[in-house]
Amino acid sequence: MSVISINNLTKDYGNGKGIFDLNLQINSGEVFGYLGPNGAGKTTTIRHLLGFLNSDKGFCQIDKYNCRQDSAEIQKTLGYLPGEIAFFEDMNGMEYLKFIAKLRRMKDFTKMNELIAYFELDPKGKIKKMSKGMKQKMAIVSAFMHNPETLILDEPTSGLDPLMQSKFVQLILSEKKEGKTILMSSHSFEEIERTCDRTGIIKNGRLIAVKKMREIKKAQRKIYSITFDNETEAIAFAKEPLDIVFQNNHRVDVAVSGDLKTLTSALDRHPVIGIDVVSQRLEEIFMAYYGGENHV
Amino acid sequence: MFNLVLFIKTLKSNYKLILIFMGVLAMYMSIIIGMYDPEDLDILNQLASLKLSPELLNAMGFTLIDTSLIGFISSYFYGFLMLAFPMICYIILGNKLVASLVDKGSMASILATPNTRISVALTQGVFLLITITGLIGFVFIWGIVYCSINLAGMLDIKGFILLNIGVLLLHYAISGICFFSSCLFNESRTSLMVGAGLPIAFLLLQMLSNANKEIETFRFLTIFSLFEPTKLIIGENILPQILSLIAITIVLYLGGIAVFNKKDLPL
Numbered sequence: 001m002s003v004i005s006i007n008n009l010t011k012d013y014g015n016g017k018g019i020f021d022l023n024l025q026i027n028s029g030e031v032f033g034y035l036g037p038n039g040a041g042k043t044t045t046i047r048h049l050l051g052f053l054n055s056d057k058g059f060c061q062i063d064k065y066n067c068r069q070d071s072a073e074i075q076k077t078l079g080y081l082p083g084e085i086a087f088f089e090d091m092n093g094m095e096y097l098k099f100i101a102k103l104r105r106m107k108d109f110t111k112m113n114e115l116i117a118y119f120e121l122d123p124k125g126k127i128k129k130m131s132k133g134m135k136q137k138m139a140i141v142s143a144f145m146h147n148p149e150t151l152i153l154d155e156p157t158s159g160l161d162p163l164m165q166s167k168f169v170q171l172i173l174s175e176k177k178e179g180k181t182i183l184m185s186s187h188s189f190e191e192i193e194r195t196c197d198r199t200g201i202i203k204n205g206r207l208i209a210v211k212k213m214r215e216i217k218k219a220q221r222k223i224y225s226i227t228f229d230n231e232t233e234a235i236a237f238a239k240e241p242l243d244i245v246f247q248n249n250h251r252v253d254v255a256v257s258g259d260l261k262t263l264t265s266a267l268d269r270h271p272v273i274g275i276d277v278v279s280q281r282l283e284e285i286f287m288a289y290y291g292g293e294n295h296v
Numbered sequence: 297m298f299n300l301v302l303f304i305k306t307l308k309s310n311y312k313l314i315l316i317f318m319g320v321l322a323m324y325m326s327i328i329i330g331m332y333d334p335e336d337l338d339i340l341n342q343l344a345s346l347k348l349s350p351e352l353l354n355a356m357g358f359t360l361i362d363t364s365l366i367g368f369i370s371s372y373f374y375g376f377l378m379l380a381f382p383m384i385c386y387i388i389l390g391n392k393l394v395a396s397l398v399d400k401g402s403m404a405s406i407l408a409t410p411n412t413r414i415s416v417a418l419t420q421g422v423f424l425l426i427t428i429t430g431l432i433g434f435v436f437i438w439g440i441v442y443c444s445i446n447l448a449g450m451l452d453i454k455g456f457i458l459l460n461i462g463v464l465l466l467h468y469a470i471s472g473i474c475f476f477s478s479c480l481f482n483e484s485r486t487s488l489m490v491g492a493g494l495p496i497a498f499l500l501l502q503m504l505s506n507a508n509k510e511i512e513t514f515r516f517l518t519i520f521s522l523f524e525p526t527k528l529i530i531g532e533n534i535l536p537q538i539l540s541l542i543a544i545t546i547v548l549y550l551g552g553i554a555v556f557n558k559k560d561l562p563l
Binding site: 047050051052053054071072073075076078080082084085086087088089090096099100102103104105142 | 299301302305309400401402404405406407408409410411412415558559560561562563
């Protein structure tokens, strides 16, 4: 059963900006990763789901409610983490959370207090004085504190340090266990890899692919950065029958998907002094998977 | 529909501004009434000794027709100060209540709760109307108290009540422009351009037509022409003006709420 349903959704801002004929169904209990370069239409989609925008064509629903007309009804069981966070600057953290809780007519504050402790958030300070990471934690607490059935998270970990990012992943996994439906956009492959069941990529306002996470991982292309003693050796190595991405001075970058054998045997024939795995941005992995134009 | 939680939050963020305007109005009112001397009404001469031109005085509405205390107050206080100061107050507030929240993005946190846009806009609109009522009501009570202490029995209470009801309805109608513009625009800049620009232009037009009788017809282009203190206090039939002001208020406030409910929000 689909909880979030986007049907032929179109919003044309002109100049090719906007979203066009978007179709997407997200099932109950599913964690869906929503990816795409900046300006591709991720936030526009999310704004429609929140009922902030009127579509030119098509519609979206959450729990069979129309996102634009019945947004107040949807909000009862929805948690939202905006991509650009703007609180009331004159409030302190706790005042803000209590204000939102009251607007939600929330009675049970257990989860709120648990989250504050879990993310080591200090909600006493003025929001104006808070760091980016601290504001992000506030946004996470306010999105999860009423224990919503459905969550829409726009780049939830931006500004968080690695420890907090991994704590966030743990939170998503435990919410998933409770059967929550989650749509999240992210730039971190690790985050998506560890949490999502399915992933969709949007480019120039069009959904170009929706795939199961397992399939993507199987086809994932890794980049190995190999350092040689001197440039001559590097040039010689670059002539090996490998997918050479880049060669400069002593360094050669090689792309490998699946079997490493060709690479290891080639390495045997040359005086290698270092090997590093280059971590790739999720979009790059995705684009490589689909033979896209954005090879780096 | 009405949301008390949001109302209290809005009050907390803005009460200081409202108190400042109450204080300023009370101070000016005391100064003006303090200048009233039933034995010597040559106040224009006193003002002239300040080297102000008669045109400027006319523009400020300082033209004394009725020499009673109420006539004096209505000319010197309700002719300009009582128009300009409350106006500045709700110009600032009007923008802060809706457009600024959308511009800064904090409207997203309000609308990401189970509350409709209509309820949010309605609450903010009601807040603006209550604030104006409070501000005018405070000045009204201050005037009554001040006169009963310093000029006991000289104030025509009935006329003063009518005068204040008139000015209240006038401010309701003008604040409608600010509220509507705040609901319509997504940026503070554009919201203020209309929400502050139009009322200020009206006031300037009113002042110009006061100063120069030849362009007096300009006056009728502005909402201010619907407020005539001298006619109010002598109890002339001003029902059409009153009804027009109420109609303008209702159309602009309901229109603002409807526009906010329908539009695209860049949140």
